[in-house]
Amino acid sequence: MERHVENNRFRQEPVGGSGFCTRKAGEIGNFRQDSLGKLVAVGVKTLVLQAMTCADVTAAGDAAVKAVVGEERFAMIQSAKLLVVGAGGIGCELLKNLVLSGFREIEVVDLDTIDVSNLNRQFLFRRVHVDRPKSVVAAEAVKQFRPNANIISHHGNVKDPQFGLEFIGKFDVVVNALDNLEARRHVNRLCLAAEKPLLEAGSTGHLGQVTVIRKGETECFECQAKPSQKVYPYCTIRSTPEKPVHCLTWAKNLFDLCFGPEDESNLLADLAAEMRKFQAQESVDGEDAGRRIFAHLFEEDIKKQAQLEDLWSDQRPPPGPLCYEDALKNTERPSTDADKDKLETQKVPSVAGDAQGFVAAVAKMYGERRELIGQSSFSKDDPVAMDFVHCAANLRMQNYRIGRLSRWDAQSIAGSIIPAVASTNAIVAGLEVVQLLHVLQSVGKNMKDSKARTVWVRFPEPSRKKILQPSSLHTPNPDCFVCGSRTARVALRSLEECKIMALAKGCIQGQLGAHKPALYANGSCIFDPEYPEPGEEAEEEGLHPEWSLSQWGLTSGSLLQVEDEGQGWSINLVIREEPDLDEQLYPGGFKVSQWPTQWWLQVEAGAGAGEEAAKDMAEKKRKAEADAAEATAAKKAQLDANTVALDD
Ligand SMILES: Nc1ncnc2c1ncn2[C@@H]1O[C@H](COP(=O)(O)OP(=O)(O)OP(=O)(O)O)[C@@H](O)[C@H]1O
Numbered sequence: 001m002e003r004h005v006e007n008n009r010f011r012q013e014p015v016g017g018s019g020f021c022t023r024k025a026g027e028i029g030n031f032r033q034d035s036l037g038k039l040v041a042v043g044v045k046t047l048v049l050q051a052m053t054c055a056d057v058t059a060a061g062d063a064a065v066k067a068v069v070g071e072e073r074f075a076m077i078q079s080a081k082l083l084v085v086g087a088g089g090i091g092c093e094l095l096k097n098l099v100l101s102g103f104r105e106i107e108v109v110d111l112d113t114i115d116v117s118n119l120n121r122q123f124l125f126r127r128v129h130v131d132r133p134k135s136v137v138a139a140e141a142v143k144q145f146r147p148n149a150n151i152i153s154h155h156g157n158v159k160d161p162q163f164g165l166e167f168i169g170k171f172d173v174v175v176n177a178l179d180n181l182e183a184r185r186h187v188n189r190l191c192l193a194a195e196k197p198l199l200e201a202g203s204t205g206h207l208g209q210v211t212v213i214r215k216g217e218t219e220c221f222e223c224q225a226k227p228s229q230k231v232y233p234y235c236t237i238r239s240t241p242e243k244p245v246h247c248l249t250w251a252k253n254l255f256d257l258c259f260g261p262e263d264e265s266n267l268l269a270d271l272a273a274e275m276r277k278f279q280a281q282e283s284v285d286g287e288d289a290g291r292r293i294f295a296h297l298f299e300e301d302i303k304k305q306a307q308l309e310d311l312w313s314d315q316r317p318p319p320g321p322l323c324y325e326d327a328l329k330n331t332e333r334p335s336t337d338a339d340k341d342k343l344e345t346q347k348v349p350s351v352a353g354d355a356q357g358f359v360a361a362v363a364k365m366y367g368e369r370r371e372l373i374g375q376s377s378f379s380k381d382d383p384v385a386m387d388f389v390h391c392a393a394n395l396r397m398q399n400y401r402i403g404r405l406s407r408w409d410a411q412s413i414a415g416s417i418i419p420a421v422a423s424t425n426a427i428v429a430g431l432e433v434v435q436l437l438h439v440l441q442s443v444g445k446n447m448k449d450s451k452a453r454t455v456w457v458r459f460p461e462p463s464r465k466k467i468l469q470p471s472s473l474h475t476p477n478p479d480c481f482v483c484g485s486r487t488a489r490v491a492l493r494s495l496e497e498c499k500i501m502a503l504a505k506g507c508i509q510g511q512l513g514a515h516k517p518a519l520y521a522n523g524s525c526i527f528d529p530e531y532p533e534p535g536e537e538a539e540e541e542g543l544h545p546e547w548s549l550s551q552w553g554l555t556s557g558s559l560l561q562v563e564d565e566g567q568g569w570s571i572n573l574v575i576r577e578e579p580d581l582d583e584q585l586y587p588g589g590f591k592v593s594q595w596p597t598q599w600w601l602q603v604e605a606g607a608g609a610g611e612e613a614a615k616d617m618a619e620k621k622r623k624a625e626a627d628a629a630e631a632t633a634a635k636k637a638q639l640d641a642n643t644v645a646l647d648d
């Protein structure tokens with residue numbers, strides 16, 4: 001039995017009540033909460049599900065669809081050019097629905113290959129397809145339903161440059177079936193820049209959502225802040241873990257620290273120099289490095305932590321160091337009666353197993369993965385990374401007397417996994433097609449006058465016994481830094497200490513979702529994504545990624561322009577030094593907020609200076625925005641000039 005999971009968490013649930021429009025009889029919201037099976041059977045009047053009953057190919061299918069939607073809509077369906085992003089749980093259902101609904105011009109992008117764990121819910125795939133690209137197999141499969149459909153597949157990351165503005169510009173509508181925030185943010189920005197409508201969808205267990213985004217008319221994907229990942233206080237992770245999740249967070253940071261690019265926002269960045277020592281030699285022996293890292297982290301560092309008397313009490317005893325040889329002797333596995341029905345990965349290993357597993361994972365990184373050292377980052381789907389994190393977290397749990405975990409449980413927690421439900425994906429994909437029809441019919445009209453809605457799938461706690469809940473589309477948030485004011489504030493602890501590369505990576509990429517941002521101050525480029533690390537080439541270009549913000553002449557209140565050409569997105573940043581920025585809440589050293597004018601003024605005025613200060617700030621802000629607009633225009637003119645020169 002394989003584990004089948006997905007992590008499609010994407011949006012907070014609505015607060016309920018206001019904002020939800022009432023359902024009309026016969027529309028998609030007319031379901032009752034009897035069961036999910038009944039849900040699919042009862043009240044289904046949608047085009048999608050009607051078309052799905054027609055398993056047979058081409059003409060008969062087309063005739064059935066035409067009979068349901070009428071000639072005019074059918075012509076619209078047949079000519080619409082669609083881009084589907086993602087061919088996983090929702091994407092497979094979506095592609096099948098689209099071709100059975102008569103759509104013929106479809107391109108699909110997916111970066112992944114088929115894993116055996118996908119087969120229980122991604123019904124276009126079979127065991128023989130394992131390891132083949134999802135986009136290619138999905139396109140082949142749905143073409144069998146409708147051989148007259150023109151389906152083009154792309155095996156690649158939608159963030160790659162070939163899927164930029166020009167590519168997106170070819171389509172009438174983009175339909176997302178993704179599972180992660182970064183890719184969604186990226187496609188959102190591309191669609192805004194290319195002025196193409198976007199259908200956004202996601203599911204988490206029994207919850208799902210579909211919504212419509214059209215520039216200037218509806219909220220974009222980033223108009224509302226997304227629930228951010230839970231942040232644990234730095235000292236809990238670094239010194240006083242109490243729960244397995246604290247140790248797993250530590251281990252994920254450790255993996256990135258050991259095998260990823262330099263990152264000052266890593267919670268264990270203070271260990272970087274020591275870890276680099278283990279990697280310093282040209283031909284590091286992986287096993288040896290593993291044992292030395294083991295001794296450093298689980299024995300020596302723990303001894304030091306145990307000596308910090310202030311941290312420990314009777315309720316919280318100091319951690320116990322673990323030496324490698326002793327760990328190898330501890331071969332007993334904690335087992336229960338229930339264990340006999342479990343898979344091996346569902347059982348907790350012995351401490352010896354964890355110690356050997358840790359060293360083996362390090363050895364693999366230095367063996368078959370050697371050329372990826374310095375470029376890797378933790379993924380729950382990467383077996384070597386997951387082995388490393390599971391064993392490292394368990395060894396730390398042993399240090400701190402916290403109950404260790406099976407690999408299964410470690411993977412669930414480390415990947416924030418909520419099991420995928422195939423029915424939810426099917427419902428969400430069906431709703432996407434319904435909304436797609438509304439969007440196509442709204443071309444040239446105001447979105448407000450269309451039937452397009454955000455629709456929530458809520459189970460097992462539906463609102464007023466309705467599992468499907470439509471709500472009106474919201475107008476854009478004027479303060480949104482992506483589609484609205486385009487100005488954000490970043491507070492940082494120290495301009496003196498913060499390097500420009502840390503700002504670009506930790507804050508502008510990590511928190512603001514930029515893909516490859518270039519940073520400008522006073523019209524000059526101070527960070528170029530082509531030269532993200534210090535080196536001779538960067539220096540030749542007059543760039544110094546390792547310089548601090550004060551070395552670049554920035555002061556509290558300075559204005560920066562961020563340009564992300566790949567995303568067709570730009571933003572103005574006002575930076576502000578806040579030495580008291582809470583270290584626990586903002587371990588990366590940055591706090592980002594949008595530019596809600598009133599709030600800014602209140603904070604500044606509230607700091608004591610009264611109305612005068614408020615006026616002063618308003619004037620400063622006006623000037624800052626004018627400067628920003630001017631600088632952006634100057635940069636654009638410069639870019640245009642460059643383009644002409646190159647073309648010549
Ligand atoms: N940046 C991206 N570019 C292209 N495709 C992407 C990108 N990010 C995610 N995807 C694709 O989106 C799909 C999402 O599908 P789904 O949520 O079912 O995830 P999964 O990877 O198939 O399942 P699981 O994560 O549970 O193993 C995946 O096929 C994934 O490869």
Ligand SMILES: [Zn+2]
Nearest residue numbers: 220223480483
């Ligand atoms: Zn927005």
